[in-house]
Amino acid sequence: MIIEKITVSPIQENCYIVGDEESHAGVIIDPGAEASRILEKVEHLGLTIEKIVNTHGHVDHISAAEEVKAALEVKLHMHPGDEMYLPNIEETAQMFGISGARNPTLDVFLTDGDRIDVGGFTIEVIHAPGHTPGSCVLKVGDDVFCGDLVFSGSIGRTDLPGGDYNTIIDSLERVILPMGDDVRLHPGHGPSTTVAVERRFNPFLQGLRPQENRSGPM
């Protein structure tokens, strides 16, 4: 697996390029800004990008999506729960000092349980709302792209429009805590970590219990 992280914009968002060494097929996760840097990296890696898949629709994760889409002629996949943010991306980007933003069009709706086949690997989509209504975790084997659900030592904020604290706690118990210790977490901000480390040291996960058999909130 190729996993390349590019940290973009003043908000320091992690865009990930995930690809397969054999097939040279890949996806871009969360093209938050600086489309030219992302496209240069794709070129350097020699990958053919098949799609853009977003963990959620916040401005810092999606401002470069439209430009990358146009350059690579690919579609944007995201949960429809976050489509409401898209008409305001340009305006919000200006407030946060993110340059070059365009309002993206959502092409393909993600649903909980979707399995997206890219040459040589599969992305499992797990709906994990709370930070936003449409937040999803993208699991590729033991590598999990968790957006702003959980960070090294912290969790996503829930005080922004569409956020809900009880819902993010439910998602952490239902989606993250049942995962194996060795699963690697690649968050939307900050360094990568593992489920074992967060289970043990993340103060926001202490006292939570894995919920293996509960179905997700609909």
Ligand SMILES: [Zn+2]
């Ligand atoms: Zn966010």
Ligand SMILES: [Zn+2]
């Ligand atoms: Zn973010």
